[in-house]
Amino acid sequence: xxxxxxxxxxxxxxxxxxxxxxxxxxxxxxxxxxxxxxxxxxxxxxxxxxxxxxxxxxxxxxxxxxxxxxxxxxxxxxxxxxxxxxxxxxxxxxxxxxxxxxxxxxxxxxxxxxxxxxxxxxxxxxxxxxxxxxxxxxxxxxxxxxxxxxxxxxxxxxxxxxxxxxxxxxxxxxxxxxxxxxxxxxxxxxxxxxxxxxxxxxxxxxxxxxxxxxxxxxxxxxxxxxxxxxxxxxxxxxxxxxxxxxxxxxxxxxxxxxxxxxxxxxxxxxxxxxxxxxxxxxxxxxxxxxxxxxxxxxxxxxxxxxxxxxxxxxxxxxxxxxxxx
Amino acid sequence: xxxxxxxxxxxxxxxxxxxxxxxxxxxxxxxxxxxxxxxxxxxxxxxxxxxxxxxxxxxxxxxxxxxxxxxxxxxxxxxxxxxxxxxxxxxxxxxxxxxxxxxxxxxxxxxxxxxxxxxxxxxxxxxxxxxxxxxxxxxxxxxxxxxxxxxxxxxxxxxxxxxxxxxxxxxxxxxxxxxxxxxxxxxxxxxxxxxxxxxxxxxxxxxxxxxxxxxxxxxxxxxxxxxxxxxxxxxxxxxxxxxxxxxxxxxxxxxxxxxxxxxxxxxxxxxxxxxxxxxxxxxxxxxxxxxxxxxxxxxxxxxxxxxxxxxxxxxxxxxxxxxxx
Numbered sequence: 001x002x003x004x005x006x007x008x009x010x011x012x013x014x015x016x017x018x019x020x021x022x023x024x025x026x027x028x029x030x031x032x033x034x035x036x037x038x039x040x041x042x043x044x045x046x047x048x049x050x051x052x053x054x055x056x057x058x059x060x061x062x063x064x065x066x067x068x069x070x071x072x073x074x075x076x077x078x079x080x081x082x083x084x085x086x087x088x089x090x091x092x093x094x095x096x097x098x099x100x101x102x103x104x105x106x107x108x109x110x111x112x113x114x115x116x117x118x119x120x121x122x123x124x125x126x127x128x129x130x131x132x133x134x135x136x137x138x139x140x141x142x143x144x145x146x147x148x149x150x151x152x153x154x155x156x157x158x159x160x161x162x163x164x165x166x167x168x169x170x171x172x173x174x175x176x177x178x179x180x181x182x183x184x185x186x187x188x189x190x191x192x193x194x195x196x197x198x199x200x201x202x203x204x205x206x207x208x209x210x211x212x213x214x215x216x217x218x219x220x221x222x223x224x225x226x227x228x229x230x231x232x233x234x235x236x237x238x239x240x241x242x243x244x245x246x247x248x249x250x251x252x253x254x255x256x257x258x259x260x261x262x263x264x265x266x267x268x269x270x271x272x273x274x275x276x277x278x279x280x281x282x283x284x285x286x287x288x289x290x291x292x293x294x295x296x297x298x299x300x301x302x303x304x305x306x307x308x309x310x311x312x313x314x315x316x317x318x319x320x321x322x323x324x325x
Numbered sequence: 326x327x328x329x330x331x332x333x334x335x336x337x338x339x340x341x342x343x344x345x346x347x348x349x350x351x352x353x354x355x356x357x358x359x360x361x362x363x364x365x366x367x368x369x370x371x372x373x374x375x376x377x378x379x380x381x382x383x384x385x386x387x388x389x390x391x392x393x394x395x396x397x398x399x400x401x402x403x404x405x406x407x408x409x410x411x412x413x414x415x416x417x418x419x420x421x422x423x424x425x426x427x428x429x430x431x432x433x434x435x436x437x438x439x440x441x442x443x444x445x446x447x448x449x450x451x452x453x454x455x456x457x458x459x460x461x462x463x464x465x466x467x468x469x470x471x472x473x474x475x476x477x478x479x480x481x482x483x484x485x486x487x488x489x490x491x492x493x494x495x496x497x498x499x500x501x502x503x504x505x506x507x508x509x510x511x512x513x514x515x516x517x518x519x520x521x522x523x524x525x526x527x528x529x530x531x532x533x534x535x536x537x538x539x540x541x542x543x544x545x546x547x548x549x550x551x552x553x554x555x556x557x558x559x560x561x562x563x564x565x566x567x568x569x570x571x572x573x574x575x576x577x578x579x580x581x582x583x584x585x586x587x588x589x590x591x592x593x594x595x596x597x598x599x600x601x602x603x604x605x606x607x608x609x610x611x612x613x614x615x616x617x618x619x620x621x622x623x624x625x626x627x628x629x630x631x632x633x634x635x636x637x638x639x640x641x642x643x644x645x646x647x648x649x650x
Contacts, residue, residue: 197522216537220535241556
C-alpha cells in the first residue's frame with residue numbers, strides 16, 4: 001500500500017460528494033478513482049479523481065485502489081459490496097449496509113472468508129462528540145440509563161418518484177432516518193432489545209413515511225423514537241438516567257454539542273467537526289485497513305447485523321416489504 | 326341553590342388544598358364543608374370551611390352542599406362518587422375518575438339514572454391556553470395533524486410505602502401521569518386509537534414506574550409518550566402537523582405557554598392562570614350544574630370512558646393489575 005491511501009468511490013451523487021469533500025480534511029487519503037453508471041461529471045469537476053470508470057467491476061479490479069466507498073442507493077449496496085469483497089477490496093459502505101439482515105449476513109461471511117475489511121459508514125459512531133458521551137456514560141455522570149428518546153423527522157419532497165418513496169430503491173424513513181436512533185440506542189446500551197413495537201403510516205407506494213417505535217432492552221430500558229418524512233421535529237436525542245440526562249443536540253446523528261443535565265445544572269460539551277463529519281469514519285476505516293482488521297471495533301459486523309435484524313423486525317411489524325425481497 | 330355555590334370536599338390532602346386555594350379565585354363559589362376520615366386540621370386552619378365532617382355520608386347528605394369535589398386516593402373515587410351521586414349531589418372528581426372502565430361505566434350509568442352531574446377533574450382541559458391551541462388547530466395553522474410527542478417524567482420518592490407505588494391505592498405512572506398525554510391526544514384528535522402499544526418497567530410492588538406507549542389513530546396519527554417516576558424529562562408536548570408544530574411548554578398538563586412554529590417562524594402564546602389552574606375546571610363545573618347538565622361538553626362522560634378504556638388496555642399490556650380488581 002502506498003503512503004497515501006487511495007480511495008475508489010462507487011456512485012457519484014450527493015453522499016459521494018460529501019465523502020470526497022471530507023476527504024480533504026483527512027491526511028494521507030485521497031480520492032483516486034470514481035465509478036458511476038449514470039455519469040460523474042459534477043463529481044469529477046469538483047474532486048478531480050485520477051481515474052474515472054463507467055463500470056464498477058473495472059474500479060473494483062484497479063490494483064491502485066486501496067479501499068472502496070459505496071455511495072449508491074440502498075438497493076445496490078449488497079451487489080456493489082459483494083463485487084468489491086470478491087475482488088479483495090476493503091469496503092466502507094453507506095448505511096444501511098444492505099436492505100435486510102439476510103444480505104448483511106452474506107456480506108459478513110464473504111468478508112470473513114476472503115479476509116477483506118467491511119464496515120458500515122454509520123458516521124455518527126465515529127464523531128468526536130460521541131466519544132465524549134461515551135466517557136460521560138462510563139463515568140456514571142447520569143447514573144443508571146433508564147430511557148432514550150429521539151426524533152429524526154424532516155419535511156421531504158413527497159414526489160412519488162423520489163428515491164426515498166420508492167420500494168424498488170428500498171425507500172422509507174426506517175432505512176434512511178430510523179437507523180440512527182436504532183444505532184445510537186444499540187451503542188448506548190450495548191445489547192439487543194427483547195421487545196420491539198412499531199407503528200407506521202405507509203405511502204401510496206408502500207413505504208413508511210411516519211414511523212414510531214419503542215425498543216425495550218433486557219434491563220428494562222426503553223428507547224422511543226419517531227422518524228418521518230412528513231414533518232419536522234426537534235431532532236435531538238436524550239439519554240435519561242437515574243441522576244440526570246445527556247442531550248445530543250440537533251441533529252443528534254451529526255451532533256457537535258451535548259448537554260449534561262444533573263441536579264438542575266447544565267454542562268455543555270462541544271466538539272466541532274474539522275470538515276462535515278465524514279472525516280472521522282474515513283480515518284477509522286483507513287486505520288483498520290492498514291492494521292489488517294476485518295471490521296472496526298467501533299461498528300462491528302455484529303453491530304451492523306443487530307441493527308439490520310431490528311429493522312427487519314420493524315418492517316415486518318409495519319408491513320413494509322420490498323419487491324425484490 | 327343559593328347565590329354562592331357551596332362546595333363540599335371529600336379528602337383534605339394536598340390536592341384538596343390546591344382546589345380550595347384556587348376556589349379563592351372563583352367568584353360565587355365557596356368551600357362550605359370538608360369531610361376527612363384521617364383528619365382535616367390543616368385544611369380547616371387554612372380554608373375555614375363552615376362545617377367539618379369525619380364521615381363522607383354526612384357530608385353527602387348535607388342539604389346546604391351544592392356540589393362535591395372528591396380528592397381522595399384513586400382507589401376510593403368510585404365508592405366516594407357513587408355515594409354522592411346516590412345522594413343526588415353533583416360530583417367533580419379528581420382524575421382518574423375511577424381506576425378502571427368498569428367502575429367508570431357504573432358511575433356514568435348512575436349519573437344518568439339519577440340525573441346528577443358527574444365530571445372528571447382533568448384540569449388541563451379547561452385551561453385558557455388549551456382554548457388557544459384549539460383555535461390554532463381549527464384555523465389549520467399547522468396543517469394536518471400527523472403526530473404527537475410528549476413526556477411526563479418526574480423523579481418521585483421511591484419509598485415503597487408511597488401512594489404512587491402502592492397497588493392497593495391504584496398506583497403507577499399511568500393513572501397519575503400517563504393519563505395526561507392520553508387525555509390531550511384524545512382531545513386533539515377527537516377519536517379513539519385503533520392501535521395501542523406499550524411497554525413498562527414495574528416496581529417490586531407491581532406497578533408501572535416507567536412506561537412508553539404509542540397510540541395510533543384511524544387517520545394514521547401516532548401519539549407517542551413516556552411517563553416515569555424515575556427520571557426527569559423535558560415534559561412538553563408537541564403537536565406535529567404537515568405545515569408546522571404547536572408546542573405546549575413544560576408542564577404541558579398545566580401549560581400557560583404555547584409556541585407555534587411555522588415556516589421557521591415562532592409565535593408565542595401566553596395565558597397565565599388567575600390562581601394555580603384549578604379555577605377554570607371549578608367554573609366549568611359550576612356552570613354545568615347551574616344549567617342542569619349531567620356532563621361537561623368539554624370533558625364528557627364518553628371522553629372519560631374512552632380514556633379509562635385506553636388505560637385498561639395499557640395496564641393489561643404491561644401486566645399491571647390491582648389486587649381489588
